[in-house]
Amino acid sequence: MIEILTGSALNTVQDLGRPRAMTMGVARGGAMDACALMVGNALLGNDAHDAGIEIAFFPFRVRFHKRVNLALTGACGPVRLDERMLPANWAITAQPGQVLAIAPPLRGARMYLAIEGGIDVPVVLGARSTDLKGGFGGFHGRALNKGDMLPCHPASMMIPEGGYGLAVPLSLPCAEETVVRILPAAEYEMFVPQARAALQSGIWSLTPSINRTGYRLDGPSLDLAVPLGLFSHGIVPGTIQVPPSGKPIIQMADANTCGGYPKIATVVEPDLRLLAQSSVGSIVRFVEVTREEVVTEMRAQALRSEQLIVELASLRRTLIPWRSQSCPA
Incomplete structure (x- = not known):
């Protein structure tokens, strides 16, 4: 025992x-x-x-x-x-x-x-x-x-x-910042160009509002080109949703199985652990990659x-x- x-x-x-x-x-x-x-x-x-x-x-x-x-x-x-x-x-x-x-x-x-x-x-x-x-x-x-x-x-x-x-x-994440890779999500093109650019160029920090369900980030406001109303639909760990506040939320291990906020991107599966090992106040940066790059990395990781x-x-x-x-x- x-x-x-x-x-x-x-x-x-x-x-x-x-x-x-x-x-x-x-x-x-x-x-x-x-x-x-x-x-x-x-x-x-x-x-x-x-x-x-x-x-x-x-x-x-x-x-x-x-x-x-x-x-x-x-x-x-x-x-x-x-x-x-x-x-x-x-x-x-x-x-x-x-x-x-x-x-x-x-x-x-x-x-x-x-x-x-x-x-x-x-x-x-x-x-x-x-x-x-x-x-x-x-x-x-x-x-x-x-x-x-x-x-x-x-x-x-x-x-x-x-x-x-x-x-x-x-x-483990670097002391200075956590760099995670992302893929564009379903509503990516519905955000204004400045928001899509800010997702990668902006400096994001983990707010105290983090738990096993999701991590809320503070940083630039991610605005839609036009108001968008969506029915609740399936989401998964790694989904980055943007509520009306414009501040993104990353779904984590206990992610909700459905939601209606627009999705700007998805954190790739191998990098969710880096977020999990980041603390409140940590700086997060996003880098867009291709699906092929992610698949290659996941296969190499499985082999290791x-x-x-x-x-x-x-x-x-x-x-x-x-x-x-x-x-x-």
């Missing part, structure tokens, strides 16, 4: 979400930085879809009540297992009674705690992710509170004393992920099963 020692409305159990449920009006959900969670699962030999804990409020502390293998990925900052400092993107064994303490990140905004075998919560609509709007999935359909006890699987392999991790860290999984699987084959050890469980 894992005992949560610090509660927050922002820390939840997440996996890779429910993309097929969007046809039923259910948000895709899942980890805001899916790449970080997948790397954590890969470090432990988990299935890519196993659930972990998304940590967006710090400091965060948990106590382990059984021996478990864990991995921490995502944002970089001070992390201690009792008195041992842990590197970023690292896997290690926690013993019963040990406390993991995570301080606010120095770079990035979200960390992911993966456990060997995944967090053992029920599958709802095809996933273990917490849907905060719907109040289902994850741990009782809500954020984690102090005193919660999460079921998890015991360690099956003996990780070396110091643990192991990635030699090359995961990419496959290679990483193969390399980590080879490393784990050198580890010793716990069942062959004489020490008590």
Whole structure:
């Protein structure tokens, strides 16, 4: 079991979400930085879809009540297992009674705690992710509170004393600004030329109005050429909508499944994680790319992920099963 020692409305159990449920009006959900969670699962030999804990409020502390293998990925900052400092993107064994303490990140905004075998919560609509709007999935359909006890699987392999991790860290947004790539959306041509130019040339900042559903930006006003009334229609994570205020909203992991605001652009899937790792006040810049460039990048990213999984699987084959050890469980 894992005992949560610090509660927050922002820390939840997440996996890779429910993309097929969007046809039923259910948000895709899942980890805001899916790449970080997948790397954590890969470090432990988990299935890519196993659930972990998304940590967006710090400091965060948990106590382990059984021996478990864990991995921490995502944002970089001070992390201690009792008195041992842990590197970023690292896997290690926690013993019963040990406390993991995570301080606010120095770079990035979200960390992911993966456990060997995944967090053992029920599958709802095809996933273990917490849907905060719907109040289902994850741990009782809500954020984690102090005193919660999460079921998890015991360690099956003996990780070396110091643990192991990635030699090359995961990419995180630059301290100065976050650059994300976009594709024009359905109503792009209906905005005035100055608005289309300002989308890329303007300096945008993340306002305090950000959550798992969407990020509201502050910057130049994006005006339509003529007033436009739209019926609500399907939208997805990455959609950039422009309400009457002219200030854009980027739909994130818990994106609404439909909306009527005009859409000026869409953030490409690989760059949503960069936004997820950006904090309030961060500067955001948009760069338009072609669909072909995005497809090429996504294929290369998938290949790199496959290679990483193969390399980590080879490393784990050198580890010793716990069942062959004489020490008590």
